[in-house]
Every structure is written in structure tokens, then in C-alpha cells.
Amino acid sequence: MEPSKEEILAGYGRARRELRARLAGATAADLRRASDGTRWTNEELLFHMVFGYMVVRVLLPLVHVVSRLPPPVGKAFAAVLNAGTRPFDAVNYWGSRAATLVYNRERMGRKLHRTIAALSRRLEHESSRSLMRSMAFPNRWDPFFKPRMTLNAVYAYPTWHFDFHARQLTLRLPDDPGAS
Numbered sequence: 431m432e433p434s435k436e437e438i439l440a441g442y443g444r445a446r447r448e449l450r451a452r453l454a455g456a457t458a459a460d461l462r463r464a465s466d467g468t469r470w471t472n473e474e475l476l477f478h479m480v481f482g483y484m485v486v487r488v489l490l491p492l493v494h495v496v497s498r499l500p501p502p503v504g505k506a507f508a509a510v511l512n513a514g515t516r517p518f519d520a521v522n523y524w525g526s527r528a529a530t531l532v533y534n535r536e537r538m539g540r541k542l543h544r545t546i547a548a549l550s551r552r553l554e555h556e557s558s559r560s561l562m563r564s565m566a567f568p569n570r571w572d573p574f575f576k577p578r579m580t581l582n583a584v585y586a587y588p589t590w591h592f593d594f595h596a597r598q599l600t601l602r603l604p605d606d607p608g609a610s
Contacts, residue, residue, distance in 0.1 A: 432582045435553055435561075441589035442546045445483075448596065448603065449476065449542055453535050455604035461535060465598045470526060472601040473535060478526040480538050482591035483545045486584060490552060493581050497563035504566040508577075511568035518571055553585050561585070 433441070453476070461473035468475055496504045511518075533541055561582040567575045574590045576583070 432580060433586050435556075438553060438582075438586050438589070439550055441586070442483075442550060445479075445589055445592045446542055446546055448592075449480065450539050451603050452476065452599070452601055453539055456535065456601050460601050463600050466600050467598045468595075469523065471530075472599050473530050474526050475595055475599060476535075476601075477530050477533050477538055478522075479592045479595045480533065480542045480545070481526060481529065482588040482595075483542060483549065486549060486588050487545060489584050490549075490581070493563060493565050493579075493584055494560070496565040497581070501566070508566035508568050512570045515568070515570045518568075549585065549588075556581065556585075 456472070461476075462471050464470075465472050465475040470478060496507060530538075562580055564578050564580045566577060567579045569575045569577045572587075572591065574587055574594070579587075
């Protein structure tokens with residue numbers, strides 16, 4: 431069962447608060463420390479988590495358009511994107527590393543706040559019918575991308591992505607008993 435608008439919005443708010451808390455409690459050394467299970471530092475991984483929300487802003491109009499096309503067109507589009515998984519992975523990795531030069535600890539919280547505000551406004555204006563629109567997705571790009579996704583699932587995706595990567599941080603929440 432897909433999450434409701436209220437659940438999606440609650441997840442957005444929780445992610446915003448969690449990022450703010452992690453950044454506020456982190457030292458420069460904490461942010462430079464390697465994450466667990468990725469090649470990114472904590473700061474790079476935090477940006478990657480923010481980037482998941484940024485990507486959704488681009489995906490929403492795409493889903494609105496592609497979901498209106500004949501299914502074979504959407505399936506072919508997803509297949510082409512899946513064929514480009516290797517270059518996508520490289521851009522995803524290096525892009526997140528480079529992005530922290532701009533979206534460092536001082537800016538990434540504001541970027542997430544603005545991005546979530548924009549996503550929330552859009553979500554509030556979506557009808558039940560539009561949220562059920564679906565299209566084929568490049569499911570090799572991300573473990574949360576399924577072969578076919580509804581617009582509702584696309585709105586929920588960045589919080590699933592955020593929560594998954596939060597477990598890979600070696601930077602704990604300040605009130606976490608295992609905080610470093």
C-alpha cells in the first residue's frame with residue numbers, strides 16, 4: 431500500500447529536522463569521516479540524501495508527461511535509461527562529491543528546506559487521480575525504483591532514499607545513545 435499525502439509530508443518534515451540536527455551536531459572531522467558502506471564521506475552522503483529530493487522535482491513533470499504516452503514508449507524510455515546505468519552511477523557518485531563544494535554543511539540544510547517546500551506545495555495540489563498515474567522506471571538506477579512507479583511513489587521515494595542512506599552515516603543524531 432502506498433503512503434498517503436499526510437504520511438509523505440510527515441516524512442519530509444522528519445527528514446528536514448533530522449538533517450538539521452545532524453548538521454548542527456557535527457564537527458568538521460565528523461563530516462570528513464568515511465560513511466559505512468559507501469565511498470562517500472558523511473558530508474558527501476548527506477548531500478546525496480538531499481539530492482534525492484532534488485531529483486524528484488525533475489521527475490515529477492516527467493511522470494506527468496510519460497504516463498500519458500502509450501505504455502511501450504515509457505517502457506522503451508526506461509530501458510534506454512537502464513542501459514545507461516554505468517554512466518549514471520559515475521555521475522551520481524562524482525556529482526555528490528563535487529556538489530559538497532557548493533552545498534556544504536552551511537547550504538545543504540537550506541537547499542533541503544526549499545526543495546521540500548516546493549515538493550510539498552506540488553503534492554498538496556495533486557488529485558487522487560493524478561497520484562495514481564504511473565510510468566515505467568529505470569529500476570537499475572536505484573533500489574527504490576521499481577519497474578513501474580506511480581506519481582505517489584515518486585513523491586514518497588526521496589524519504590525512503592534518505593532513510594536508507596541515514597543508516598550508512600557514521601555521523602549520529604545528537605540524541606542517539608550511540609552518538610560519536
